[in-house]
Amino acid sequence: MVAKPVFRTCGFTGLKIHDEAEKLIKINAVTAIVVLAVGGLFGLLVALTRWPTVHLLPADLFYLALTAHGIDILIVWCIFFEVALMYFASSILLQTRIATPKMGWVSYALMVLGAAITNWKVLEGNSSVMMTSYVPMQADPLFYVGLILFAVGALIACFIFLGTLVVAKAEKTYEGSIPLVTFGALVACIIAIYTIASGAIILIPTFLWSIGLISHIDPLMYKVVWWGMGHSSQQINVAAHIAVWYAIAAILFGAKPLSEKVSRCAYLTYIFFLQIASAHHLLVEPGLSSAYKIFNTSYGMYLAVLGSMIHGLTVPGCIEAAQRRKGFNNGMFEWLRKAPWGNPVFSGMFLSLILFGFLGGISGVTMGVEQINIMIHNTIYVPGHFHATVAAGTTLAFMAITYFLVPVLFRRELVLPGLAKLQPYLFGLGMGVFSLFMMGAGTLGVSRRHWDMAFSDAPHAFSHAPAAFLMMGIVGVAAVIAVIGGALFVLVIVGSVLFGKPVVHAPAAAAPAPSPVASYGNAEHVAVPGTFALALLFLTMFVLYYFVNWKYLASTWIMS
Amino acid sequence: MSITPPEQKVWFNEPVEKTEVIWVIIALAWALIMFAMMPLWHLKGTQNMSNEAYRIQPDVYQARVDAFVEKFKVGEEGHAKTPVVRPPAGSDVYMLARLWEWYPVLELEKGKSYRLHLSSLDWQHGFSVQPANINLQVHPGIDEVVTITPTDSGDFGIICNEYCGIGHHTMLGKIRVVAGK
Numbered sequence: 001m002v003a004k005p006v007f008r009t010c011g012f013t014g015l016k017i018h019d020e021a022e023k024l025i026k027i028n029a030v031t032a033i034v035v036l037a038v039g040g041l042f043g044l045l046v047a048l049t050r051w052p053t054v055h056l057l058p059a060d061l062f063y064l065a066l067t068a069h070g071i072d073i074l075i076v077w078c079i080f081f082e083v084a085l086m087y088f089a090s091s092i093l094l095q096t097r098i099a100t101p102k103m104g105w106v107s108y109a110l111m112v113l114g115a116a117i118t119n120w121k122v123l124e125g126n127s128s129v130m131m132t133s134y135v136p137m138q139a140d141p142l143f144y145v146g147l148i149l150f151a152v153g154a155l156i157a158c159f160i161f162l163g164t165l166v167v168a169k170a171e172k173t174y175e176g177s178i179p180l181v182t183f184g185a186l187v188a189c190i191i192a193i194y195t196i197a198s199g200a201i202i203l204i205p206t207f208l209w210s211i212g213l214i215s216h217i218d219p220l221m222y223k224v225v226w227w228g229m230g231h232s233s234q235q236i237n238v239a240a241h242i243a244v245w246y247a248i249a250a251i252l253f254g255a256k257p258l259s260e261k262v263s264r265c266a267y268l269t270y271i272f273f274l275q276i277a278s279a280h281h282l283l284v285e286p287g288l289s290s291a292y293k294i295f296n297t298s299y300g301m302y303l304a305v306l307g308s309m310i311h312g313l314t315v316p317g318c319i320e321a322a323q324r325r326k327g328f329n330n331g332m333f334e335w336l337r338k339a340p341w342g343n344p345v346f347s348g349m350f351l352s353l354i355l356f357g358f359l360g361g362i363s364g365v366t367m368g369v370e371q372i373n374i375m376i377h378n379t380i381y382v383p384g385h386f387h388a389t390v391a392a393g394t395t396l397a398f399m400a401i402t403y404f405l406v407p408v409l410f411r412r413e414l415v416l417p418g419l420a421k422l423q424p425y426l427f428g429l430g431m432g433v434f435s436l437f438m439m440g441a442g443t444l445g446v447s448r449r450h451w452d453m454a455f456s457d458a459p460h461a462f463s464h465a466p467a468a469f470l471m472m473g474i475v476g477v478a479a480v481i482a483v484i485g486g487a488l489f490v491l492v493i494v495g496s497v498l499f500g501k502p503v504v505h506a507p508a509a510a511a512p513a514p515s516p517v518a519s520y521g522n523a524e525h526v527a528v529p530g531t532f533a534l535a536l537l538f539l540t541m542f543v544l545y546y547f548v549n550w551k552y553l554a555s556t557w558i559m560s
Numbered sequence: 561m562s563i564t565p566p567e568q569k570v571w572f573n574e575p576v577e578k579t580e581v582i583w584v585i586i587a588l589a590w591a592l593i594m595f596a597m598m599p600l601w602h603l604k605g606t607q608n609m610s611n612e613a614y615r616i617q618p619d620v621y622q623a624r625v626d627a628f629v630e631k632f633k634v635g636e637e638g639h640a641k642t643p644v645v646r647p648p649a650g651s652d653v654y655m656l657a658r659l660w661e662w663y664p665v666l667e668l669e670k671g672k673s674y675r676l677h678l679s680s681l682d683w684q685h686g687f688s689v690q691p692a693n694i695n696l697q698v699h700p701g702i703d704e705v706v707t708i709t710p711t712d713s714g715d716f717g718i719i720c721n722e723y724c725g726i727g728h729h730t731m732l733g734k735i736r737v738v739a740g741k
Binding site for chain 1: 566574592611642694708
């Protein structure tokens with residue numbers, strides 16, 4: 001029958017760690033990082049091909065590498081890591097045993113099998129259909145089978161997470177409400193279930209179509225439902241990496257949320273509104289009404305954007321409050337200047353926050369305007385935007401928390417600490433520049449998913465502005481810098497897991513005792529003027545950029 | 561802390577601090593302004609998505625395009641000898657997408673409106689007019705009608721910006737806008 005769960009006590013945090021949960025977290029996180037390395041390599045090949053003077057791969061291999069890069073990073077890497085995070089946020093933060101650990105291994109096996117099958121089919125060369133696999137373009141049937149198996153595995157992991165919450169509640173391992181980070185993971189889990197359901201609704205019929213059992217899949221319907229998976233899967237990332245931001249603020253600074261109520265309500269807007277963003281991808285589609293597009297692209301009435309803007313204040317706000325309690329009270333920004341910028345857990349987290357908000361957030365909302373999308377749809381602005389969100393935002397946040405998890409779960413010290421210190425800056429700034437100049441090239445009309453911006457084999461002559469070529473060159477250089485940053489991460493983490501010195505005592509970076517940074521709503525509350533100034537700066541840039549784009553739109557051809 | 565249960569058992573009962581209240585109000589106001597901009601632009605702006613589209617069989621669409629080309633053809637252009645078509649201002653004009661070609665070349669007059677039809681015979685394609693930077697999605701089986709008025713003259717490339725297989729990057733068409741008399 002069921003063996004009695006075995007726990008150990010963490011030397012860092014004093015948390016009780018269930019050994020089965022620990023094994024599952026480790027294997028999912030390690031697999032995620034292996035996939036990140038593979039997917040990142042494909043990304044490098046793509047970037048070196050789009051760098052006009054390098055133009056590395058021939059066309060067929062370029063489209064193959066791009067398909068593999070999209071699937072491996074946007075889906076496989078993120079979801080594997082999020083499974084690890086869900087197990088961490090439930091079993092470890094709630095101090096309980098993980099529910100049905102055997103099913104955890106089934107889930108893991110299905111996800112590995114699915115990812116392997118899809119990658120195998122893509123590498124065979126007959127499924128270069130991009131991550132989106134828009135019908136009527138058809139991939140090998142097993143391409144869809146792999147994705148479906150992966151999704152089933154991820155769905156099992158979601159239910160293990162929910163089951164663990166139930167176990168913790170039943171066994172009374174905590175009092176009151178679940179912690180904010182677990183709450184964030186729960187939001188991610190709910191969005192994940194919705195995402196996987198959308199994926200099943202569209203990928204199963206598409207698979208049946210690919211083996212000839214269904215005669216026709218409507219391309220427009222496919223896109224509406226597919227993006228219910230495609231966009232929502234990125235909203236899992238948002239919910240998860242914001243939970244990571246809060247977790248790191250708590251771990252490093254002992255920070256409490258300014259107000260649990262505000263942060264949690266912001267999360268709730270995600271559950272209610274984020275999923276309808278499928279429409280972001282359908283704004284210049286024929287056959288859908290403007291009313292549908294306007295309501296859905298704006299998440300109702302930008303209420304999920306409101307949620308993100310709230311997190312944008314409360315995450316740095318809780319750090320500022322904690323720092324001010326510790327005496328970093330001089331001026332507006334001493335709390336930030338004296339933050340541990342040499343610790344990759346912090347620098348990764350804070351760069352992720354800034355880049356996600358200023359680059360990814362502003363560009364995402366602006367390009368999601370029904371009319372402004374006319375200037376942006378399918379240009380390289382789009383990958384510019386989502387590298388700012390998924391690479392500089394999500395991936396960097398996940399890297400940051402990995403630096404914390406290695407000593408805690410693997411009980412190894414980091415090897416090459418000097419490189420670890422440098423890594424978030426290389427990756428974050430490389431990705432930031434990369435994203436920014438892709439957006440620039442996109443506003444000059446450079447297409448995404450395109451092998452030859454010089455159109456040398458085309459029947460007519462057309463050339464982009466010289467500035468577009470220059471920007472794509474800068475994109476190439478920045479990509480190389482970011483990839484070096486990514487490779488350093490893999491090197492440091494894999495090196496530490498394999499060869500790191502075992503941790504014997506709690507090092508200096510151990511979590512401080514929770515210091516009360518806020519007694520909610522009363523005069524004891526620490527003011528956060530620095531964060532508020534940053535938030536106003538953000539809003540100013542947002543408003544300016546938003547209206548500049550309207551002005552730019554007004555200068556193009558008249559259409560209705 | 562964020563990694564431990566909240567102090568108050570029912571977190572919803574917490575009072576909220578002033579900074580957060582102010583920020584929520586500012587952010588909500590901005591959200592509503594952004595929401596209002598889209599319908600407002602439909603009323604006041606001059607760049608809007610068309611809501612006119614019809615289901616159509618690809619062969620029917622092709623027949624219409626062929627008739628259109630035959631009627632208004634004025635020449636040929638490019639390696640593929642794509643017909644150049646000069647339709648009268650205000651009329652229905654057709655652009656057809658197929659692997660890997662935009663057909664035909666259109667010659668339009670600056671400042672005049674045209675009812676532009678877009679459809680694909682096979683896969684999805686992306687109608688990207690550059691450097692005007694207008695990007696529309698083209699579907700098989702849907703006849704999309706957009707009323708356009710070119711406001712600059714010159715030669716414009718039509719890039720396919722929806723990935724459509726191995727010849728995708730060779731799929732380049734042309735619209736020529738000539739200054740009116």
